[in-house]
Amino acid sequence: MLAYIFNRDEKFELVEKERPKAGKGAAVIRVLASSICGTDFRTYLHGSKKIAPGTTIGHEMCGEIVEAGAGVQGFAPGDIVSVAPALGCGECRMCRRGHTNMCDHLETLGFQCDGSFAEYMEIPARYFEMGNVNHVPQNVPYEQAALAEPIACVVNAQEFLNIGEGERVVVFGSGFIGCMHAELALAAGAEKVMMIEPNETRRQAAKELIPQIFAVEGNTRHSVLELTEGCGADVAIVACSAGAAQRDAQSIIAKRGRISLFGGLPGEGTGFLDSNIIHYKELGIYGVHASTPKQNRKVLAWMSGGKIDAGKYISQRYPLCRIGDAFEDIRTKGVMKAVITFQ
Numbered sequence: 566m567l568a569y570i571f572n573r574d575e576k577f578e579l580v581e582k583e584r585p586k587a588g589k590g591a592a593v594i595r596v597l598a599s600s601i602c603g604t605d606f607r608t609y610l611h612g613s614k615k616i617a618p619g620t621t622i623g624h625e626m627c628g629e630i631v632e633a634g635a636g637v638q639g640f641a642p643g644d645i646v647s648v649a650p651a652l653g654c655g656e657c658r659m660c661r662r663g664h665t666n667m668c669d670h671l672e673t674l675g676f677q678c679d680g681s682f683a684e685y686m687e688i689p690a691r692y693f694e695m696g697n698v699n700h701v702p703q704n705v706p707y708e709q710a711a712l713a714e715p716i717a718c719v720v721n722a723q724e725f726l727n728i729g730e731g732e733r734v735v736v737f738g739s740g741f742i743g744c745m746h747a748e749l750a751l752a753a754g755a756e757k758v759m760m761i762e763p764n765e766t767r768r769q770a771a772k773e774l775i776p777q778i779f780a781v782e783g784n785t786r787h788s789v790l791e792l793t794e795g796c797g798a799d800v801a802i803v804a805c806s807a808g809a810a811q812r813d814a815q816s817i818i819a820k821r822g823r824i825s826l827f828g829g830l831p832g833e834g835t836g837f838l839d840s841n842i843i844h845y846k847e848l849g850i851y852g853v854h855a856s857t858p859k860q861n862r863k864v865l866a867w868m869s870g871g872k873i874d875a876g877k878y879i880s881q882r883y884p885l886c887r888i889g890d891a892f893e894d895i896r897t898k899g900v901m902k903a904v905i906t907f908q
Contacts, residue, residue: 568621568683569888575612577622579888582683587634590690592698594628594646598711599681600879600904601625601891603742603828607806609892611831616676623682623905624650624675627701627710631685637693640700647710647865648688649697649717650674651855665695666721666855673855682888682905697858702869708882708904712741712875713864717856719745720863722825723753725851726800730754735789735798735817737761738805739771739780741878741902742827746802747771747778752872755800759792761785761810767899774877789817803828811837815848823849878902 568582587593602625608616616622630644640646652672653665660668674680678689692698701710719742728734734750736743739762747758759779762768772780781788789798797819803810806828814824815838843850867873880901883891891903 566684567885568679569623569885571608571613571616571618571620571622573618577609577889577892579886582621584685585679585687587632587637587687588690589634590636590693591634592630592637592640592688592693593632594686594688595631596626596628596681596684596686596907597645597707598904598906599623599626600708600711600715600902601895602715603740603806605675606892606895607829607831610896613676620676621679621681621683621686622675623680624673625711625714626681626686627707628681628686634690636690640693640698645701645707645710646688647699647701647713647861648674648692649699649856649858649861650680650714651857652691652695652697655695663857663859665857671855682885684885684907695858699858699862699865702865705865705868706876708879708906709868709875710865711904712878712902713861713868714856715742716745716864716873716875717860718742718853719749719827720860721856722746722802722827722851722853723749725853726802726823726825728753728755728800731756732799733757733759733793733796733819734800734802735759735761735781735814737801737803737807737810737814738828739764739767740804743802743804744771744774744878744901745875746804746827747775748873750800750802751775751777757792759789759798761789761813764899767901770901785813786816793819798822801825806830808837812839815839815842818846818848820846821848822846823851825851825853827853879904882906
């Protein structure tokens with residue numbers, strides 16, 4: 566089978582690999598759709614020390630179970646599933662509290678075990694045991710089901726922020742994650758959502774997808790203060806991998822505001838936060854990493870109920886044999902969300 570792997574040169578490579586077989590308690594899926602994550606793209610550009618050479622990458626997926634090993638319960642061949650890729654051990658302090666994404670021994674599909682940029686993928690037994698495998702509702706398209714995981718990460722971030730009625734929210738970055746943050750903030754009752762994006766093409770694309778947002782250009786601080794009667798934003802979400810945006814978030818945040826550092830930084834992520842601003846404004850600063858199986862199930866239910874239309878954000882589709890083109894198009898053409906399809 567074809568698979569897109571992380572090779573010894575810390576580059577991605579399309580190779581032939583042996584099709585996996587389902588061991589006891591495990592299953593094999595035929596991948597139906599798998600989307601490219603910002604983390605995948607960062608690894609494409611900068612490499613990673615967290616991925617072993619030869620590992621198949623990809624962790625946002627939907628697939629059909631084609632083989633179920635002995636002991637798999639509640640799932641059978643023919644079932645359409647998605648998988649919450651961050652696997653907790655179930656025994657450490659964080660796991661016992663329900664925060665499996667913060668597990669001391671975290672394993673993730675596409676990092677510590679083979680992921681979804683392949684024609685077939687094994688779902689290890691522990692993913693069933695820990696409840697990471699979710700049935701996809703019949704009315705949810707495969708491509709959208711593949712997006713449940715990144716949206717669940719947005720849900721994880723916003724559960725910290727607790728956005729309420731009448732609040733003003735600033736989102737840095739107009740990619741898929743930034744747009745989903747804007748949509749969920751509006752759904753939570755935000756009075757005004759401002760999106761900061763220096764690239765005019767991307768800024769206008771976001772405005773067309775979410776007409777309610779205020780697309781900010783030029784002097785960020787001046788624009789936000791003008792739109793908030795000089796008070797600043799109650800919530801700032803840094804949905805991009807830019808240290809400068811973390812710094813700017815502090816300059817436009819209101820007193821007692823909350824800042825989410827959603828986008829991870831390549832290399833050393835230091836020197837961007839001013840502790841005096843945090844201290845005197847009484848700011849809350851929140852990190853966010855991955856999501857839980859429960860948050861993934863919540864998003865699938867929202868998709869089924871019509872609360873989220875993620876399909877409109879899919880800007881390009883590629884067969885697996887052209888996955889290299891997908892990464893290059895993200896780099897050179899600003900593709901918002903690329904999905905690898907297998908049909």
